[in-house]
Amino acid sequence: MWVKEAEIMKAKAHDVYSYLRYADPGELVRLSCNEYCLKSHDSFKISNGMWHWYSQNIGGRTAVDYLIKVKGYSFPEAVIEVNRAMGDIAPEKISHKNVKKKLKLPHKSVKCDVVLEYLISRGLDESLIKDLTNEGLIFQSKPYDSVVFIGLNEDGKPAHAAYRGRQIFQKEITREAIKDMLLESSSKAVL
Secondary structure: OOOOHHHHHHHHOOEHHHHHHHHOHHHEEEEEOOEEEEOOOOOEEEEOOEEEEOOOOEEEOEHHHHHHHOOOOOHHHHHHHHHHHHOOOOOOOOOOOOOOOOOOOOOEOOOOHHHHHHHHHOOOOHHHHHHHHHOOOEEEEOOOOOEEEEEEOOOOOEEEEEEEOOOOOOOOOOHHHHHHHHHHHHHHOOO
């Protein structure tokens, strides 16, 4: 099977998102404003005109790449399929530039007792926690009392944030309570 250079260029101009949107729209699952995965492969991600199938460690840019690497088409078959599916639809222009986003941090609580208690229970030194709190690199959010970890950019300004919720147990779990839970769950098992 032989395909002309013009057909190849036309097919390669289409990214995998555009192709799937027209050829198989039920396969796309939206994850965020510009990120998708496939219904059949949740480790297959599409973002900013690129695709990557994490479980198989393969990726690409075009619909032709997708059909060859994922669907097993030959190169001529992939070119013909993309051109058939896309018809006269013009390729979409995708911006690959990173858009600067403003970091929006949660409100800080005036207290930090939950943060201190939680991080000490995780094995961190109290003086280290207090130093990081004083430097503004860790704080307690308001109203949920989550721990917020701040990452700085090269200029020393907040650029990233990670949140860690803290589960508060209503009662202390003792050896007897664990034994009771195990006995209760084993008595419900059907043999």
